[in-house]
Amino acid sequence: RKEVEQDPGPFNVPEGATVAFNCTYSNSASQSFFWYRQDCRKEPKLLMSVYSSGNEDGRFTAQLNRASQYISLLIRDSKLSDSATYLCVVRVDYKLSFGAGTTVTVRA
Amino acid sequence: SQTIHQWPATLVQPVGSPLSLECTVEGTSNPNLYWYRQAAGRGLQLLFYSVGIGQISSEVPQNLSASRPQDRQFILSSKKLLLSDSGFYLCAWSLVREGRTEAFFGQGTRLTVV
Numbered sequence: 001r002k003e004v005e006q007d008p009g010p011f012n013v014p015e016g017a018t019v020a021f022n023c024t025y026s027n028s029a030s031q032s033f034f035w036y037r038q039d040c041r042k043e044p045k046l047l048m049s050v051y052s053s054g055n056e057d058g059r060f061t062a063q064l065n066r067a068s069q070y071i072s073l074l075i076r077d078s079k080l081s082d083s084a085t086y087l088c089v090v091r092v093d094y095k096l097s098f099g100a101g102t103t104v105t106v107r108a
Numbered sequence: 109s110q111t112i113h114q115w116p117a118t119l120v121q122p123v124g125s126p127l128s129l130e131c132t133v134e135g136t137s138n139p140n141l142y143w144y145r146q147a148a149g150r151g152l153q154l155l156f157y158s159v160g161i162g163q164i165s166s167e168v169p170q171n172l173s174a175s176r177p178q179d180r181q182f183i184l185s186s187k188k189l190l191l192s193d194s195g196f197y198l199c200a201w202s203l204v205r206e207g208r209t210e211a212f213f214g215q216g217t218r219l220t221v222v
Contacts, residue, residue, distance in 0.1 A: 032209055034211075041196075041218075042215075042216075043213040043214060043215050043216045044152070044198070044213055045213070046210055046211070049210065087151070089211070091209050094157060094159050094165075094202075094209070095157060096142065096154070096157075096200075096202065096209065096211050097154065098144070098151055098152040098154075099151060100150060100151030101151055
């Protein structure tokens with residue numbers, strides 16, 4: 001079983017729509033959780049950390065469910081610039097494990 | 109502020125040739141360092157990570173090796189490249205802060221083995 005699994009998508013949504021997707025992780029000892037964004041042929045960049053109580057950063061909302069071992073990302077009022085691949089990241093001690101990514105395409 | 113440098117940006121190498129990719133971090137000390145590989149259209153695979161000078165952990169058996177000769181320098185090497193070594197190689201660093209560990213990536217090296 002993969003350490004981190006994501007729905008690869010793609011999610012094709014119109015501008016202004018809301019899109020949400022999940023990521024599951026296998027290690028119950030996972031300590032920290034993040035969402036990264038990767039544009040085509042570029043390095044991943046940190047989008048936001050995911051806190052136990054859930055957190056928002058502008059139009060982005062992240063949730064953590066430790067009991068079911070998944071995290072989620074919701075994007076409200078999608079912009080064309082939100083088109084990217086979103087990577088779920090889980091930390092156990094020093095090891096950071098990445099999901100394969102969920103591709104989101106926002107169309108005009 | 110911290111910065112991470114990775115070079116070269118692109119590389120085309122013949123099968124059987126050696127490889128050396130270098131990564132350096134500025135503005136921090138004793139970072140955790142990582143090498144990842146991303147094959148075309150796929151996720152990031154952790155290859156090596158290091159928590160200190162000379163300390164290397166390997167995640168998968170492969171044709172590659174890593175070394176950390178200095179605190180802020182991480183090198184990925186191969187004696188003889190295979191076609192399957194082609195991919196996007198990313199170096200990253202992280203620090204534990206307030207119980208969280210965020211990773212920051214270099215711009216990557218796109219390696220094509222021909």
